[in-house]
Amino acid sequence: MDTENILEIIKRSDKNRGAIIAILEEIQATYTYLPEAALRLVAEETGHSLTDIYGVATFYKAFSLKPRGKHCISVCLGTACHVRGAQAIVDEFKYELKIAPGGTTPDNEISLETVNCLGACALGPTVVADGHYFPHVTKGEVREIIARTKEEMEKINTETDDRIFRLPLSCPLCKASLMDPDHPLDGHPSVRIDVSANGRKNPLRLSSLYGSGAVAMEDPVPLNQVSPLFCPHCDEELPSFSICPECGSPMAALLVRAGCAWEICTRRGCRGHLLNLNQINLS
Amino acid sequence: MINLTLNGLSISVEKGTTILEAARFYGFPIPTLCHKEGLTPYGACRLCVVEIGKGPGAKLVSSCTYPVEEGMMVRTASERVLRARRMIIELLLASCPQSKTIQDIASRHNVRQQRFRQEHEDCILCGLCVRMCKEQMMAGAIGFRGRGQNRSIGTPFDIRSDVCRLCGGCIEVCPACQARCTYNEPEKAVCGGCANLSPPCIEKEQFHDMMCYMSPCVACEAKK
Numbered sequence: 001m002d003t004e005n006i007l008e009i010i011k012r013s014d015k016n017r018g019a020i021i022a023i024l025e026e027i028q029a030t031y032t033y034l035p036e037a038a039l040r041l042v043a044e045e046t047g048h049s050l051t052d053i054y055g056v057a058t059f060y061k062a063f064s065l066k067p068r069g070k071h072c073i074s075v076c077l078g079t080a081c082h083v084r085g086a087q088a089i090v091d092e093f094k095y096e097l098k099i100a101p102g103g104t105t106p107d108n109e110i111s112l113e114t115v116n117c118l119g120a121c122a123l124g125p126t127v128v129a130d131g132h133y134f135p136h137v138t139k140g141e142v143r144e145i146i147a148r149t150k151e152e153m154e155k156i157n158t159e160t161d162d163r164i165f166r167l168p169l170s171c172p173l174c175k176a177s178l179m180d181p182d183h184p185l186d187g188h189p190s191v192r193i194d195v196s197a198n199g200r201k202n203p204l205r206l207s208s209l210y211g212s213g214a215v216a217m218e219d220p221v222p223l224n225q226v227s228p229l230f231c232p233h234c235d236e237e238l239p240s241f242s243i244c245p246e247c248g249s250p251m252a253a254l255l256v257r258a259g260c261a262w263e264i265c266t267r268r269g270c271r272g273h274l275l276n277l278n279q280i281n282l283s
Numbered sequence: 284m285i286n287l288t289l290n291g292l293s294i295s296v297e298k299g300t301t302i303l304e305a306a307r308f309y310g311f312p313i314p315t316l317c318h319k320e321g322l323t324p325y326g327a328c329r330l331c332v333v334e335i336g337k338g339p340g341a342k343l344v345s346s347c348t349y350p351v352e353e354g355m356m357v358r359t360a361s362e363r364v365l366r367a368r369r370m371i372i373e374l375l376l377a378s379c380p381q382s383k384t385i386q387d388i389a390s391r392h393n394v395r396q397q398r399f400r401q402e403h404e405d406c407i408l409c410g411l412c413v414r415m416c417k418e419q420m421m422a423g424a425i426g427f428r429g430r431g432q433n434r435s436i437g438t439p440f441d442i443r444s445d446v447c448r449l450c451g452g453c454i455e456v457c458p459a460c461q462a463r464c465t466y467n468e469p470e471k472a473v474c475g476g477c478a479n480l481s482p483p484c485i486e487k488e489q490f491h492d493m494m495c496y497m498s499p500c501v502a503c504e505a506k507k
Contacts, residue, residue, distance in 0.1 A: 036440055049417070049446070051426025054439035058428045 005030065006038050008223060010045045020048065020056050024063055032068040069104040069111040071149045074128045078117030081124035089125050090114060092142040109150060167210050167262055172255040174234035180205060185214050191254065193238065194230040197221040201230060210262065213271045221268045226250070229266060246272035287355040302346035302357055303331055311359045314368070314388055316375070316458055317409035318347045322418055327409045329371050330388070334358045343367055365392075373397035378404045384458035405459060406436055412453030422446045425453060 009026045013019045020042070027038050034057050043050040057063045075081075075090050090101060093112055099105055101114045120126050123135035129149040134141065169191050170177045180192035183205055190205040198219060207214035221227050229238045229252040238252040244265035253261040253276065265272035284295045289309060296305045301324065306313050316328035326348035333346040337356050343364065346357075358364060372389050377399035379385055385407075389395075410427070413436060417423045424447035428435050438444040 039439070049423030049426070050439045050444075051413075051417075051423050055426045055428055059430045061430075 003037075003041065005223070006041050007045065010042060012224075015046045017048065017052075020046065020053060021060070024053075024057055028063055032070075033064045033066055036065075067104065067108065069109050071110045071130050072113060073110060073130075073145065073149060074113045074115045074118070075101070076116075076118045076120070076124065076126040076128075077114045078121060078124070080121035081117075081126055084124045086125040088139055089127065089137050089142060092139045093146075096142055096146055110146065165210055166208050167256050169208065169254045169256060169262060171231035171233055171236075172239060172253055172261065173231060173236045175255065176231070176233040178231070178254065179208065183216070185216060186212050190216070192232060193254075194232050194235075195221060195227050196230060197225060197227040203232070204229070206264070210273075210275070213273070223269045224267060226267045228252075229264075240266075241276060242274065244270060244272035245274065246270055285351050285353050287351055287353070287357060289357045290359055296351055298351075300351050302333055302335075302344075302349050302351060305351055306333070306346065306357070306359050313346055313359055314392070315347060316384070316388065316407075317411055319411060319415075319456060322411070322414040324348045325410045325414065328375070328407065330368060330375075332364055332367050332371070334361050334364050368392065369394055373399060375407060378402045379407055379459045382407075382459045407459050408434055408436065409458065410436075411456045411458065412436060415452045415456045420448070420450055420452050422448060422450075 006027060009030070010023055013023045013026075023042055023046070024034060027042070028034055031038070039053050039057060040050060042048075043053045046053075057065060073093065075086060075093060077086050077090065094100060097105055097110060097112055099110075099112055101112050104111045115128075118126050118128060118133075120133065120135070123133065125137050127134040127137045127145055129145055134145055137145070166188055168177070168179055178191050178193060179189045181189040183190050183192070185205055185207040186209050188208050191208050193204050193206070194201040195204040195217065198221070202217060202219040205216040226249045230236065231238060238254065240250040241253050241261065242251045242263050243249065244251050244267065246265060247267055247270045249265055249267040249270065249272075251263040251272070251274075252266050253263045256262050256275070260278070261276040263274050263276055285298050285300075286293065286295045287305075288294070289306060290311060292309065294305065294309055296308070300308075303313055303315070303318065303324075313331050313333065316330045317325050318328075318331065324347040326345040329345055331346045332343045333349075334341050335344055335349070335355055335357050336342055341363075346359070369392060372385070372392055372394045374397075375382075375385050376389055376394065376397045380401050380403065389397075408427070413426055416425050422444075424444035425436055425438055428437060428439075438447065
């Protein structure tokens, strides 16, 4: 557990009673559960007693005090699913995963849960694995659902997914290429720029795959810090044409051939990016 | 001042008074369990139900949390109130049949038996100890945990709280668990008093730093 990170989350939120849930949600999103030390830290920083925080954390089913698996399988046990045999599906999952509902496999891969209604009664028995709905589940499909869940349904294949494409980039000011074949990211040459932070300029490498968002840097910039980005060739600051649609921080533009720009958010941790197809006017 | 009718008697009390306070001031007894002066009203036990309004619009409310309203008609001992109160007593008895406090209330209200399966819980979740700890002892060492069937009172993570001073205030106010003994689990203890009462326990080292609210306290003897 990273104390700094949790302090950061608490600092960003309000300190009143109503904000506790938001803080806990954010911690849970980061660590998949609420570590004891994190709850103690929240109590200390917000000025509420630990019993209050613990009461909230145990009241809501969305919070877990035990580490959860990487993947979450929820089996609906609502009335409609139940009469269509959801209990048999739960038993099958219990048998296949060898854990009870609410438990996590020893390898920390899969958590099994039962929920009371997913609101998709016509599709029952319903199983949700990592946000993907499986309708009319039969016992025979259980094994397949587990296998697909383990394969990470969310994972995007950079080779075959046509939502991902590679962009050769250059500096909009000096037009020098920013591609760095010596340090590949996502299996392709990375985009090398400089970031000014901690009082000096450090190299920052971005994935050249549009939408990947992978970043590598030698001296990590603190999370949420907005730092200016520079071209390593002409040493000029990359121009800003837009503000980030995600967080409102200024964006930095990189030149994509024929004058259109790939703009990236300058706030560390923000994945805001856009492709500006207008001809950028540098004058 | 607010004017209202209390059991047919026209009275006027200060704004912000609860029905319970007004009724007690004018001498109408209302039984309570989770109410204690000096602690914020909580309305958990429902023993203090009274009937307000008239005709078909009359409803039962908990008098300890209901502030008086202008022109309100309150009945503290109508047929409906007494029936509801007896039912509540039966339910309390079913969950904590061994509690002396609840047995006394039952006998006062002529409840001789109850119809429900006995649970033998040691807590009715009235919240007295939680409020005592937070409001009078300024500690906040114990609180409610979980929800619904799993709701319980205790320290976070079920381990000895850093802010607990072992004052025993929680056990002092508790109507259900007068003898909730933590002797077997000293790491969860909020009192330790019971452990000090019989000589064999005094030998046990884990109780040495405990203080006993009971009198006579023999914790000091254990130190010798």
